[in-house]
Amino acid sequence: MKGFKSLLTLLSLLSLLLLAACGNNEKDEAANEKDAGDSGEKTGYTIEHAMGTATLEKTPEKVVILTNEGTEALLALGVKPVGAVQSWLGDPWYDHIKGDMEGVEVVGLESEVNLEKIASLKPDLIIGNKLRHEAVYSQLNAIAPTVFSETLRGDWKENFKLYAKALNLEDKGNDVLNDFDSHVAEIKEKLGDKVNQEVSVVRFMAGKSRIYYTDSFSGVIFDQLGFKRAEHQAELFTEENQLGNLAIEVGKEVIPKMDGDILFYFTYAPNGDKEALNTAEEWTNDPLWKNLSAVKNNNAHEVSDAIWNTAGGVMAANAMLDDLEKIMAEK
Known part of the structure; x- marks a missing residue:
């Protein structure tokens, strides 16, 4: 009988050891899963x-x-x-x-x-x-x-x-987007009533010129800041416009429509493209351009094509906000 009790005791101890081992394994697996989650690993x-x-x-x-x-x-x-x-x-x-x-x-x-x-x-x-x-x-x-x-x-x-x-x-990604939105809110607060002005955005390229509108890179940012668009430009963006509300290609006779309270313009001239640079020079020296109220009031600003349009990403978006803050602070 004594031997039988000893055997039962031994079996009980073995059971406890096995349960403890299983528990530790489960904890290890859970820890490993947590570590994988913390490191950002994801499979399949x-x-x-x-x-x-x-x-x-x-x-x-x-x-x-x-x-x-x-x-x-x-x-x-x-x-x-x-x-x-x-x-x-x-x-x-x-x-x-x-x-x-x-x-x-x-x-x-x-x-x-x-x-x-x-x-x-x-x-x-x-x-x-x-x-x-x-x-x-x-x-x-x-x-x-x-x-x-x-x-x-x-x-x-x-x-x-x-x-x-x-x-x-x-x-x-959510952190990056939240940081950008906070940047927008910060700039909007600094600008105050200045965002109630009408903006116009113009781009010069080799042999052609465009007015950029609400669906453009800069247009979306202006909208988020609360700026208005030049009201007289709305009539240009009809259903027939192939680029929708992104932009419209125009001739010099439309220069008066480029006016606004504030005018921003940039030139796409890869590798110093002379034709593009000549287009910009020709248009900005045209009497119609010089007669724009934004130009006469020193509210026409040349900015970077890469930052304000071509790059099109989050880093450029933040850089555009910085440019805008600096330009508007001087007005």
Whole structure:
């Protein structure tokens, strides 16, 4: 009987040890899961995008980005791409991002990507845009999981959210967007009643000129700040305008419509394009331009095409707000 009791005691001890071991294993597994969550790791997640869905086995580490605004999104999220399309202005990057792009390989232009170069970088994620790259989606997707935004217009925030999700950095992305909105609110408060003025935005290019409107990069930011648009420009943006409310190409006879309480203008002149620079000089020396009230009142301001239009991303958006604060403080 004594031996039987000893056996029971021994079995009880073994049971307790096994239960403790199981408990520790469960705690270890839970801790490991928590660590993975804290590090941002995610396995087997699927992203819905403009061309369907893309499945990633883990958080991507080698990313190729095929749009200018997308490059800024990655940098703002703390991700340096292994490859990116060349900036529309700069050699090869915009001045405001070149310090962050050291070592990044050029993979062609946004309008003409280099598939062989992209493949050589062995990315685990490619981010592109349907408007720009629909024709090569299949080839890109054969290289690596590929996520496409739908289009490229003034509201860069929608694309930014998609990119943050694809990179498994949604929380970081929300922080970036919240910081931008706070920046807008700060500038709006500093400007006070100055936002009640009507603004006009003009762009000069090689042999042509445009008035930019509400769906443009600068237009969306002006709207968020509360600025009004030049009222007499509304009649230009009809259903027949091929660019919608983004912009409209105009001749010199429309220069009077470029007027506003404040006029901002910029020139797209890649590599110092002389034709574009000559267009800007010709138009700004035209008697009709000189007769604009904004010009006569010293309220016409030349600004950076890269910052105010071409780059199109979150870093440029913040830089535009800084430019605007400085310009308006002087008035």
